[in-house]
Amino acid sequence: xxxxxxxxxxxEYEVTVNITMRGLExxxxxxxxxxxTWQITGxxxxxxxxxxLVKQAALQAAYQxxxxxxxxxxxxxxxxxxxxxxxxYGVRVVSPPSFAQGAAPGELVNRRQYQITLxxxxxxxxxxxxxxLAPYTLNYEQSLSxxxxxxxxxxxxxxxxxxxxxxxxTETSLVTCQQTGSRTTLNAYTAPxxxxxxxxxxxxxxxxxxxxxxxxxxxxxxxxxxVFWTYTFERNQPFPSAT
Numbered sequence: 001x002x003x004x005x006x007x008x009x010x011x012e013y014e015v016t017v018n019i020t021m022r023g024l025e026x027x028x029x030x031x032x033x034x035x036x037t038w039q040i041t042g043x044x045x046x047x048x049x050x051x052x053l054v055k056q057a058a059l060q061a062a063y064q065x066x067x068x069x070x071x072x073x074x075x076x077x078x079x080x081x082x083x084x085x086x087x088x089y090g091v092r093v094v095s096p097p098s099f100a101q102g103a104a105p106g107e108l109v110n111r112r113q114y115q116i117t118l119x120x121x122x123x124x125x126x127x128x129x130x131x132x133l134a135p136y137t138l139n140y141e142q143s144l145s146x147x148x149x150x151x152x153x154x155x156x157x158x159x160x161x162x163x164x165x166x167x168x169x170t171e172t173s174l175v176t177c178q179q180t181g182s183r184t185t186l187n188a189y190t191a192p193x194x195x196x197x198x199x200x201x202x203x204x205x206x207x208x209x210x211x212x213x214x215x216x217x218x219x220x221x222x223x224x225x226x227v228f229w230t231y232t233f234e235r236n237q238p239f240p241s242a243t
Contacts, residue, residue: 001079003040005118006068008058015042017072019080024088024121026138032127033088038070038118045111056097056112063096063116066219070118088121088186089221127186135185138224142181142193150175150237177202177233184226192229198242202233 003010003017017040024033044059046052067090070082084090095117101107122128123136130136153173156164181193192210195203213226233239 001072001074004069004071004073005062006065008062010042011045014044015040017080024123031124032136032138033121033123035119035121036082037094038082038116040116040118041114042116043111043113047110049108049110052108052110052112056099059097059114063093066093067091070120082118082120084120086122088123089218089223090120092119092219093117094119123186130186130188132188135188135190135225137183137185137190139184140182142179144196145178145180146175146239147177148173148175150235172236175235175238177235177239179231179233180229182226182228184224186224187222189225189227192227195231195233196242198240199231199233202235202239204232204234207232 001015002012003015017038020037020039022035022037023031024035025031044052044055046055067084069084070091072079072081082091093116095115097114097116099112099114101113107113127136150172152168153170154166154168157167158164177199179196179199183190183192189212194200209228209230211228213228215222215226216224
């Protein structure tokens with residue numbers, strides 16, 4: 001059994017590998033992919049401390065690099081592998097080589113025990129088929145808020161003494177509405193939702209607001225792309241209902 005990380009190859013039977021999986025979830029709990037974690041435990045061996053330290057330095061240098069391919073073979077058979085280019089955000093060295101058994105018998109004499117943790121993520125088919133023109137949606141929200149009902153408006157006039165006097169200013173008033181929403185998509189921005197059809201004729205287009213947030217980055221990859229929109233509508237009576 002041989003494990004390779006990038007251009008570095010562990011000695012045969014030097015390591016044991018445990019692979020665990022957990023789901024990639026959107027905010028609703030829907031699982032759209034999987035994260036796999038490799039827990040690598042190994043023992044460096046050499047005939048002298050000097051030779052052992054050379055091997056230790058080579059191991060540490062190899063795992064300072066992120067985003068390398070991983071290959072685990074037995075003879076000519078591939079037991080498991082990670083192609084960094086086929087993952088969501090490459091290969092992360094979550095925990096570089098650590099040496100927790102410093103006081104164990106034989107440590108730093110002719111052997112050195114170590115642990116390494118790697119991580120990679122894959123999308124399921126539904127999410128993986130997203131394109132730049134139609135990216136997969138991770139999260140979506142939209143709401144409407146209304147202010148006013150078109151009824152009379154009043155004010156309070158100051159008086160020299162006593163309480164302010166309430167006075168009707170207009171028999172009717174304006175009604176306003178705001179349509180706000182957001183969408184977060186994988187690997188590319190998407191267009192914001194347009195104004196709702198039954199409200200579009202009342203939009204105050206000078207107050208339209210579209211905002212593209214900074215992408216969320218993982219392992220130096222841009223992964224999640226948020227867009228936000230706000231449309232403001234105004235009418236001199238209550239708005240029609242959606243049909």
